[in-house]
Amino acid sequence: MGRLATMPTDTLPKALRDQIEGLGKADIMVGIPSFKNASTIGYVVRAAQAGLVQYFPDLHPVVVNADAGSPDGTQRVVVETEPPEYIESILLVRPRNRLQRISLTYPEVDGVGGKGAALRTIFQIARALEVEALVVVDSDLRSIVPEWIELLAGPILKGGFDYVAPLYSRYKYDGTITNTVTYPLTRALYGLRIRQPIGGDFGVSGDLIRHYLAQDDWTADTSKFGIDIWMTTSAIAGGFAVCQTRLGAKVHDPKDPGADLGPMFSQVVSTILRLTERHAERWLEVHGSHDIPAYGFERMIDPPPLQVDTRRLLDEFAKGRLTVGEEWAAALAPEQLSAVTVLAEAAAAAVEEATRSDTPTRAEDAHFSFPDETWARIIYDCCVAARDQKLPLERLVASLIPLYFGRVASLIIETQALTTDQADLSVERQARAFELAKPYLVDRWRAGADAATGAAARRSRPQAVMSR
Ligand SMILES: Nc1nc2c(ncn2[C@@H]2O[C@H](COP(=O)(O)OP(=O)(O)OP(=O)(O)O)[C@@H](O)[C@H]2O)c(=O)[nH]1
Numbered sequence: 039m040g041r042l043a044t045m046p047t048d049t050l051p052k053a054l055r056d057q058i059e060g061l062g063k064a065d066i067m068v069g070i071p072s073f074k075n076a077s078t079i080g081y082v083v084r085a086a087q088a089g090l091v092q093y094f095p096d097l098h099p100v101v102v103n104a105d106a107g108s109p110d111g112t113q114r115v116v117v118e119t120e121p122p123e124y125i126e127s128i129l130l131v132r133p134r135n136r137l138q139r140i141s142l143t144y145p146e147v148d149g150v151g152g153k154g155a156a157l158r159t160i161f162q163i164a165r166a167l168e169v170e171a172l173v174v175v176d177s178d179l180r181s182i183v184p185e186w187i188e189l190l191a192g193p194i195l196k197g198g199f200d201y202v203a204p205l206y207s208r209y210k211y212d213g214t215i216t217n218t219v220t221y222p223l224t225r226a227l228y229g230l231r232i233r234q235p236i237g238g239d240f241g242v243s244g245d246l247i248r249h250y251l252a253q254d255d256w257t258a259d260t261s262k263f264g265i266d267i268w269m270t271t272s273a274i275a276g277g278f279a280v281c282q283t284r285l286g287a288k289v290h291d292p293k294d295p296g297a298d299l300g301p302m303f304s305q306v307v308s309t310i311l312r313l314t315e316r317h318a319e320r321w322l323e324v325h326g327s328h329d330i331p332a333y334g335f336e337r338m339i340d341p342p343p344l345q346v347d348t349r350r351l352l353d354e355f356a357k358g359r360l361t362v363g364e365e366w367a368a369a370l371a372p373e374q375l376s377a378v379t380v381l382a383e384a385a386a387a388a389v390e391e392a393t394r395s396d397t398p399t400r401a402e403d404a405h406f407s408f409p410d411e412t413w414a415r416i417i418y419d420c421c422v423a424a425r426d427q428k429l430p431l432e433r434l435v436a437s438l439i440p441l442y443f444g445r446v447a448s449l450i451i452e453t454q455a456l457t458t459d460q461a462d463l464s465v466e467r468q469a470r471a472f473e474l475a476k477p478y479l480v481d482r483w484r485a486g487a488d489a490a491t492g493a494a495a496r497r498s499r500p501q502a503v504m505s506r
């Protein structure tokens with residue numbers, strides 16, 4: 039395999055490179071990042087194998103699991119899952135090439151491990167094997183079926199697309215980081231209505247993989263959960279052809295935003311703010327938004343419900359006044375700061391009502407509403423504050439978490455009696471609010487940039503005088 043010697047896989051450890059060399063060539067790859075997913079990954083591997091065998095019997099397929107070194111036997115499950123021959127026998131398909139499958143422990147990137155580090159290894163392997171299409175799927179999926187592989191790779195292999203984002207129905211309280219930040223912000227900034235920019239299940243072309251590996255903006259957050267928004271934004275900013283594919287319902291390990299999603303929010307939002315600054319030239323001139331091509335049959339499936347502790351969300355928001363009030367004052371424009379102060383008071387009152395011993399009111403029934411426009415402007419204030427380095431990015435984003443909790447609580451209160459489809463209308467309404475408020479962002483962005491240039495000019499003036 040002399041071919042591989044020239045491939046830039048050199049940041050991979052030698053043992054890994056040997057393993058990759060043993061794989062030879064591949065046209066299509068499914069990459070599965072994992073961390074303690076022993077109970078669910080076997081099903082994902084079987085579905086991926088079945089999809090490759092059934093829909094791409096003429097290609098050279100490979101399945102790669104990049105695991106964090108999970109102590110629960112995740113990797114053992116992967117290598118012990120029924121082999122491709124089993125799939126061939128149950129599907130009655132005779133593929134032209136034998137499917138290969140490996141599970142490896144991925145190396146950290148600059149000392150940081152996480153989903154993004156796992157995906158970086160997956161990209162490196164995909165590049166070394168010169169695959170035409172890479173499909174990435176999460177290892178905690180319950181609703182994946184073999185067809186997902188076709189739906190995610192088809193637009194690349196048959197339609198000439200480079201990036202395929204998932205389109206699925208998620209329970210109305212699932213995907214709250216997507217619904218409140220990444221969807222409306224990506225849509226308003228770049229003008230593309232990508233409904234699930236951090237869904238976790240993607241198709242990527244060989245060209246885009248090479249582009250990813252050539253970027254020089256990898257950070258610790260990208261090595262963790264910042265990876266999904268980094269992939270989507272880098273594809274858009276790089277001018278790659280992006281589409282969506284209809285996968286049905288997303289069912290996976292449930293997460294309660296108030297309890298589980300703080301760190302993920304920080305990693306995702308730090309990344310999107312950083313990229314907003316980096317790609318300002320790509321979005322400053324964009325007005326409005328448009329749909330992007332969607333692929334696949336529309337199915338009607340209802341995802342199962344998810345329990346969320348609304349009282350806790352309101353409480354965390356109210357407590358933000360004490361814990362991060364100073365950061366709010368530094369990051370937010372005066373109108374947003376006073377709106378937030380009033381809202382946090384209301385949240386505190388709702389929590390008190392909900393904990394009363396005599397006639398408690400459920401937190402879901404509280405009169406509490408966090409307006410779309412206030413939320414959109416808060417996010418825009420944070421974009422500007424991050425660019426101006428008003429605070430270290432970590433502190434800025436940490437102070438946004440209680441506000442996100444307040445915003446999510448408001449959406450839950452508003453949509454509790456609605457179906458998932460109906461609740462989606464609130465997310466669409468909010469996305470339009472982001473578009474309508476975009477001139478506010480552009481004005482602040484340009485004014486700040488002028489001020490920065492002016493300040494730089496003023497700083498350099500005395501020198502000019504001296505040198506004269
Ligand atoms: N390799 C690796 N994979 C990870 C790590 N943490 C999470 N993952 C994988 O990343 C995927 C997504 O993680 P989840 O915890 O399901 O994230 P989620 O909150 O469901 O995110 P969404 O599905 O985007 O809503 C899963 O396949 C995890 O196994 C990690 O530290 N290392």
Ligand SMILES: [Mg+2]
Pocket residue numbers: 176178290291
């Ligand atoms: Mg998940």
